[in-house]
Amino acid sequence: MALERLFRFRWADWTIPAGLVLVMLGLGAAGPDAMLMLRYDRAGILGGEFWRLVTGHLVHGGGLHLAWNILGVCIVWLLVARDYSPRQWLLVLAVSTAAADLGFLLLERDLDWYVGFSGVLHGCLAAGLVAWLRGTRDWVTGLVAGLFAAKLAWEHWAGALPFTAASISLPVVHEAHTYGAIGGVLAALWLARWPRGGASSL
Numbered sequence: 001m002a003l004e005r006l007f008r009f010r011w012a013d014w015t016i017p018a019g020l021v022l023v024m025l026g027l028g029a030a031g032p033d034a035m036l037m038l039r040y041d042r043a044g045i046l047g048g049e050f051w052r053l054v055t056g057h058l059v060h061g062g063g064l065h066l067a068w069n070i071l072g073v074c075i076v077w078l079l080v081a082r083d084y085s086p087r088q089w090l091l092v093l094a095v096s097t098a099a100a101d102l103g104f105l106l107l108e109r110d111l112d113w114y115v116g117f118s119g120v121l122h123g124c125l126a127a128g129l130v131a132w133l134r135g136t137r138d139w140v141t142g143l144v145a146g147l148f149a150a151k152l153a154w155e156h157w158a159g160a161l162p163f164t165a166a167s168i169s170l171p172v173v174h175e176a177h178t179y180g181a182i183g184g185v186l187a188a189l190w191l192a193r194w195p196r197g198g199a200s201s202l
Contacts (some may be wrong), residue, residue: 003091005137013082014081016093017077020058023058024066024069025070025071027055027058028060030151035059035061035115038055038056038058038059039055039114040056040114042105042112042113043112049183056114057100057115057116058117059115060116062170065116069118072117072118076121076125079125080132083128083131084131084191085168092127092184093142094187095123095184095187096120096126096127096181097119097120097183099180099184100123100180103182111173111175114176116173116178119179120180121180122152122177122180123181123182123187124184124187125182126180126183127191129148130184130185130189132144148181151177153178155178156178160174
């Protein structure tokens with residue numbers, strides 16, 4: 001049963017999220033100048049500042065924005081940490097990041113800048129839900145997958161969820177959630193070709 005995943009906690013599964021949180025906290029402590037230098041910035045990226053494609057997802061617009069993303073990391077990993085090995089999670093993170101960046105560059109040409117981890121986080125949750133649906137089809141799996149799909153649909157129909165937009169005092173780029181989720185699904189489908197430990201490179 002999918003609910004049992006919440007009780008299969010292993011510290012080893014938390015090395016990646018712990019590292020992510022430490023990096024985000026460190027960059028947050030560096031202040032607004034660091035955010036401006038590291039955020040996704042379309043003009044900067046097109047001018048050769050390619051590091052922004054990665055760092056833009058690790059910096060935030062303020063303490064509350066950062067806190068929401070850290071909370072999201074903890075919740076998502078609590079739900080899906082055991083579904084992939086650490087190396088496989090690195091692949092999910094990379095593909096989700098790339099999908100969000102490609103979506104921004106190719107389809108959101110009016111998006112001048114972006115900060116935050118929520119797009120990549122949606123990719124991680126999407127990848128975890130693919131693993132859930134492949135392995136366990138109970139009411140918990142269906143409920144979580146349905147709520148996730150409904151959230152993405154709501155954002156495209158009506159924009160960001162009201163409490164989200166009000167809580168971070170920043171424009172919510174909900175398209176990042178969709179692009180990240182697409183990346184997570186693609187990574188999960190590729191990984192589904194092997195069992196958890198079946199690929200020697202992963």
